[in-house]
Amino acid sequence: MPELPEADAARRRIADNCLHRTIVGFTLGEVTHVDLPSEAERARLIGTQFSQTRRHGKYIFAGSKDGPWMHIHLGMSGSLRVYDDGDTPPDYARLTVVFEGDRRLAFRDPRKFGHVKIVEDVDDFIAAKGLGPDAMQIGDNAFAQAIGRTRGAVKSALLDQGKLAGVGNLWSDEALYRTGIMPDTKASDLGSDRIAHLHRVVQNIMGHVMEKNADYSQLPRDWLIHNREAGAGCPRCGGTITKKTVGGRTAYHCPDHQTA
Numbered sequence: 001m002p003e004l005p006e007a008d009a010a011r012r013r014i015a016d017n018c019l020h021r022t023i024v025g026f027t028l029g030e031v032t033h034v035d036l037p038s039e040a041e042r043a044r045l046i047g048t049q050f051s052q053t054r055r056h057g058k059y060i061f062a063g064s065k066d067g068p069w070m071h072i073h074l075g076m077s078g079s080l081r082v083y084d085d086g087d088t089p090p091d092y093a094r095l096t097v098v099f100e101g102d103r104r105l106a107f108r109d110p111r112k113f114g115h116v117k118i119v120e121d122v123d124d125f126i127a128a129k130g131l132g133p134d135a136m137q138i139g140d141n142a143f144a145q146a147i148g149r150t151r152g153a154v155k156s157a158l159l160d161q162g163k164l165a166g167v168g169n170l171w172s173d174e175a176l177y178r179t180g181i182m183p184d185t186k187a188s189d190l191g192s193d194r195i196a197h198l199h200r201v202v203q204n205i206m207g208h209v210m211e212k213n214a215d216y217s218q219l220p221r222d223w224l225i226h227n228r229e230a231g232a233g234c235p236r237c238g239g240t241i242t243k244k245t246v247g248g249r250t251a252y253h254c255p256d257h258q259t260a
Contacts, residue, residue: 002074004135004166005058005209010072010080012213013056014062014105017082019050020100029093035115036095037070044068045097045116050159054122056134057165061122068118070097071125072107075114081106135166136203136210140196147187148195155183156247158202167202171209173252175202177224179237181260183251184244194260227251 002010026042054061054069060080063069068253072080081090093106095116109117117124133142142243146164150157150165158172164205166177176183178201190198213219216225222235231251232241239256 001076001168001170002078003168003171003206005171005206005213007058008055008210009214010074010161011053011060011062012151013082014050014060015053015078018062018097018099018103018105019052021101021103022047022049023097024100025098025237026195027096027098029095031094033115034094034109034112037116037118041118045070056122056126057131057161059126059129059131059165061119061125062204063122067120067122069122069125069217071117073115074113076107077111078107078109078114078216081108096245099169103109130162131165132163133162133165136206137162140199143199143219144192144195147198148190148192149206153184153246154187154190154198155251156251157187159247159249166206166254169204169249170228171202171249173228174205174224176251176258177253178205179260180258182255182258183246183253185260190260210260224252 023045025046048064050062051064058073060072061069083089083104083106085104086102090106090108092108093111094109095107097105132146147157155172155176158167159169163212175198179198181198209219219225227233227235227241230241230243232258234241234254237254237257239254241252242255243250
């Protein structure tokens with residue numbers, strides 16, 4: 001499932017290829033069971049331009065200072081594709097923004113778990129959703145308050161978008177793997193030094209993935225992501241990768257070096 005780094009890569013596609021281009025229309029693909037803006041909502045964007053982009057956690061926004069904004073959530077397998085008229089359009093394109101000239105921006109969503117909405121104000125939307133601070137922006141003290149005081153499992157705390165926006169199953173496992181913390185350890189038992197270390201590692205991991213434009217093939221070979229299956233060998237200690245359920249989510253870990 002796309003998490004913060006994947007969402008930021010999608011945001012950058014808009015920023016690098018679609019800003020300051022007048023929107024002249026939209027095309028729809030197969031849209032049954034897909035949450036998309038109505039015809040009236042789409043009409044509000046025709047004749048306008050995206051002049052800026054924003055991201056908060058896994059949520060992507062494109063619009064202008066005074067709004068409205070187009071908000072995109074990639075769901076389980078969604079992506080944004082930029083192409084030019086005459087190129088082969090991507091498959092599973094549910095909504096395509098047509099810009100003046102040749103440029104096109106397609107919301108591709110094979111499994112139909114994503115959505116596109118029109119929102120008036122990004123900050124109001126974030127507040128209404130009850131999202132916590134963005135995982136790449138949160139400071140040490142706020143992270144310690146949000147995660148370090150949690151009495152439940154540390155993995156569940158990292159996944160709670162009301163505490164910390166942007167971390168999902170994949171990168172929570174990676175961070176705990178790197179810090180040697182068992183995913184079901186009670187977060188409040190870790191102590192301030194371990195929580196501070198976890199904070200640094202979370203931001204280091206996602207920052208590195210963002211630098212690689214969410215291309216997993218460019219990530220270090222000793223990362224869990226390349227060995228994230230039960231029975232795989234652990235490249236850090238030679239142990240065996242195991243999976244368990246924590247808070248209803250599957251957690252991959254190495255019990256040989258994740259001992260905290």
